[in-house]
Amino acid sequence: MNKIRVAIVGCGGIANAHANAYRANQEQCELVACADTVPAAAQSFGTKYNCQPFSDIELMLDSVKPDAISICTPPNSHLPLTAQAAAKKINVLCEKPMARNSAEAAQMVDIVTRSGITFMNGLCHSFHGPVNQAKQLLDSGKLGKLVHFYNRFAGKFEGVEQRWFVDPAVAGGGILLDTAVHSLSVFLHLVGDVDAVRAFLSTTLPITTEDSAALLLRGVNGVTGEISCSWVTTPGEWVFRLYGTQGVAEIDYDATPNLRYRLTQGDWVSVPYQGPDRFALEIRHFLDCVSSGATPLVSAAMGARTIAIIDEAYRSAGIARC
Numbered sequence: 001m002n003k004i005r006v007a008i009v010g011c012g013g014i015a016n017a018h019a020n021a022y023r024a025n026q027e028q029c030e031l032v033a034c035a036d037t038v039p040a041a042a043q044s045f046g047t048k049y050n051c052q053p054f055s056d057i058e059l060m061l062d063s064v065k066p067d068a069i070s071i072c073t074p075p076n077s078h079l080p081l082t083a084q085a086a087a088k089k090i091n092v093l094c095e096k097p098m099a100r101n102s103a104e105a106a107q108m109v110d111i112v113t114r115s116g117i118t119f120m121n122g123l124c125h126s127f128h129g130p131v132n133q134a135k136q137l138l139d140s141g142k143l144g145k146l147v148h149f150y151n152r153f154a155g156k157f158e159g160v161e162q163r164w165f166v167d168p169a170v171a172g173g174g175i176l177l178d179t180a181v182h183s184l185s186v187f188l189h190l191v192g193d194v195d196a197v198r199a200f201l202s203t204t205l206p207i208t209t210e211d212s213a214a215l216l217l218r219g220v221n222g223v224t225g226e227i228s229c230s231w232v233t234t235p236g237e238w239v240f241r242l243y244g245t246q247g248v249a250e251i252d253y254d255a256t257p258n259l260r261y262r263l264t265q266g267d268w269v270s271v272p273y274q275g276p277d278r279f280a281l282e283i284r285h286f287l288d289c290v291s292s293g294a295t296p297l298v299s300a301a302m303g304a305r306t307i308a309i310i311d312e313a314y315r316s317a318g319i320a321r322c
């Protein structure tokens with residue numbers, strides 16, 4: 001089998017997770033190039049991961065002709081880079097959030113559909129091993145009927161006020177687009193689609209976007225949900241809880257193992273996990289879909305759905321967005 005030739009566009013923080021995950025799947029792929037508009041960033045990333053560096057993305061796509069790219073740039077470039085790749089029939093794994101708003105996400109769905117490329121949105125928590133162990137627990141009926149979904153992703157993001165994450169022109173919004181989008185993807189994965197959402201936003205930092213937020217959700221199946229997130233509270237907390245009529249499951253990213261559950265009268269039962277990390281699993285799934293032509297679990301439509309729910313959440317908080 002020929003190896004899938006991949007390139008990474010955007011050589012900042014998350015690009016390292018992608019490079020390591022491609023390396024973890026090296027029997028299926030080869031990281032051949034990287035590109036960043038900042039030449040020094042591309043150069044040092046190329047040296048670190050032994051791939052050819054470029055500062056001109058079009059030149060990289062035309063000369064290297066990768067089979068697939070990881071888009072690891074800020075959100076304002078996700079639509080144009082996807083369009084650039086799709087025009088050359090290059091498959092795309094695009095980091096979250098898929099886009100800055102629903103209008104951009106809809107354009108991406110259209111581009112992807114017309115081109116026929118494999119497109120996956122990098123909502124990696126749907127690939128987290130313990131999240132899928134919890135899904136198995138839910139599907140087994142052991143917890144009874146699922147009634148309530150709880151999630152908090154929060155921790156101090158030092159220096160965020162100096163970064164593009166708080167610039168709405170680049171990021172599209174604040175922590176809702178950055179972090180709650182992950183939580184929503186897990187809600188869609190474990191519970192199902194969202195029927196209604198209300199958001200409450202708060203800002204502690206001297207920025208124009210929200211740095212903390214709470215969402216209330218109702219699933220189409222009647223399951224209720226609470227999601228909260230913050231860039232300013234400490235200590236960090238990265239937790240899901242799934243409340244059923246016969247028991248509760250908790251995924252705590254800081255605990256070993258992450259997943260434990262408790263039935264009506266029993267003690268907590270820990271569920272060990274020994275598999276690959278979520279990035280390795282996400283990228284394995286992307287490579288499998290590129291090979292087979294199957295639609296990825298986190299498809300363009302699924303990514304766009306998370307953005308539509310975020311748009312509705314902002315509307316409910318009185319924030320008008322394009």
Ligand SMILES: NC(=O)c1ccc[n+]([C@@H]2O[C@H](COP(=O)([O-])OP(=O)(O)OC[C@H]3O[C@@H](n4cnc5c(N)ncnc54)[C@H](O)[C@@H]3O)[C@@H](O)[C@H]2O)c1
Nearest residue numbers: 010011012013014036037038041072073074075077095096
């Ligand atoms: N899945 C996750 O858990 C996770 C975690 C962190 C970040 N992210 C997402 O990954 C993306 C990148 O975040 P980051 O933290 O790596 O940002 P970063 O600022 O560390 O890196 C972004 C890099 O992209 C480059 N860049 C910007 N525009 C470009 C363009 N048009 N073409 C080529 N290069 C360009 C910048 O020079 C920079 O080197 C964002 O969408 C972010 O939300 C996902």
